[in-house]
Amino acid sequence: MSASVNYIALKSIVRKECTRFLRIWVQTLVPPAITTTLYFVIFGGLIGSRVGEMGGVSYMDYIVPGLIMMSVITSSYSNVASSFFSAKFQRNIEELLVAPVPNYIIVLGYVIGGMCRGLLVGCVVTLVAFLFSDLHFHHVGILVVVILLTAMLFALGGMFNALFAKTFDDVSIIPTFVLTPLTYLGGVFYSISLLPEVWQWVSKLNPIVYMVNTFRYGFLGISDIPVAPSIAMLIAMTIVLFMVILNMLKRGVGIRS
């Protein structure tokens, strides 16, 4: 198929995905705003004022990047996981499978859709954060690169989950038992330098630690982890997951009998 045909197909999938999450904005955009507002009020305002400084900045400022990142991760992941699984469940994924759409366009379409939701939620949370903290941008380029890569990686993760999922429970198991613990233990609320050495080492096995710290560097100029290797790792993980999913689609895993 020609590039223009693929481009139209890609636009159609992205449009469909964006229409879906905007149609149900009360479920997709409002909850992260409310949740993070509560985080800002409780952790940042009430408890944070007693915690004092962390990493040389106020506790409120310290947690803002992590909370933005957390909402982007959750939204990107759940958008693709629930949308792709619903398409499998309702069988409307067949609309795409019978059409001459290359697999990489299908993946990109869903992933861009998930990224759009993740980034939109990220913007909403950032706007809320401006109400509570004195945010400034230390390195906009790093912020943009890290947030795009993170949204993409977790949108791919959502697709990986949805391909394997056979029931709606399967779609919620990974976010509940893997994603949430990794995020909370990913240095959103604390610096891993506060942990005993062995737990610092364990924390460094958690990829979310790298994302949160690199993103925090973009805002505050502080990080527990070197920035460049973190970005390299993010790029490598994104490429590997993209290739794994393409291979699964080629073999028809979870979508063809």
Place this chain on the structure above:
Amino acid sequence: MKAIEIQGLTKTYANGVEALKGIDLVVEQGDFYALLGPNGAGKSTTIGVLSSLVTKSQGSVEIFGHSIDTALEAAKSCIGLVPQEFNFNQFETLLQIVVNQAGYYGVPRKEAIKRAEKYLTQLELWDKRNHRARELSGGMKRRLMIARALMHEPQMLILDEPTAGVDIEIRRGMWDFLRTINQQGKTIILTTHYLEEAELLCRNIGIINKGQIVTNTSMKALLATLNVETFVLDLSAPSADVQLTDFDWRVVNDSSIEVDVAKEKGMNSVFAQLDAQGIQVLSMRNKANRLEELFVAMMGEQANQPKTTEEQGA
């Protein structure tokens, strides 16, 4: 030009079920072809392979000369699929469903909206274009799937039981529509359990059973093999008074009988005998659709065939 050329197609599912056991099938361009068979015969698997929703185990499949092994995307572009189950997003509007589908085939949005108006209007759904799909009746949902399948203007339409659960008025409307697009040159492959529908619409027919093609011929040639037809006659006199010789016949109710008429005998003798008894035939009809009689007979023969050694050992 052959619309479809299948050779030695087999499909064994992961659970070991052998759905297709080496099918050979040719459908010519422009044909209106019926693919019939009992439930579980392999019809939907065949359609699944053609539309690439099911991966074949062995064999070759070409669609308008494009092999699904080497030119899958070109092959896919030739087909519009109307599946048996509703498979659209129930929460999307009709317009979103059909325009998105066109987009997947590379049809630009402006053109897609024009086509949406054309096909939704033809299928009497344009007024509902901004309704969500779940708000439609069963018949409307079936027509929506036909409109969606036509959005990329494929050369061939494959319809898997398109009129299941649709009332007779809408069904007739759909028949007219399908006849019209076939006359305009679109190849149509139809599976249906309404054999009357297949007899009315299709020129050629393939019957599949237990994963094998039992018959592949023209509708006319197949119907010509029907030797005995059963007619129901409504009479002016009580059926108890009727005397008929040389025919197998039975009383249906007080004023109706049914008569088995062999092709070589014809009906004249029945009318002559009744006339001689002063009994008028008020009306007459086939007891069953002719294709249905043949189909039932063929499936019966298949069931009565001795099992092969392999099957007996299985």
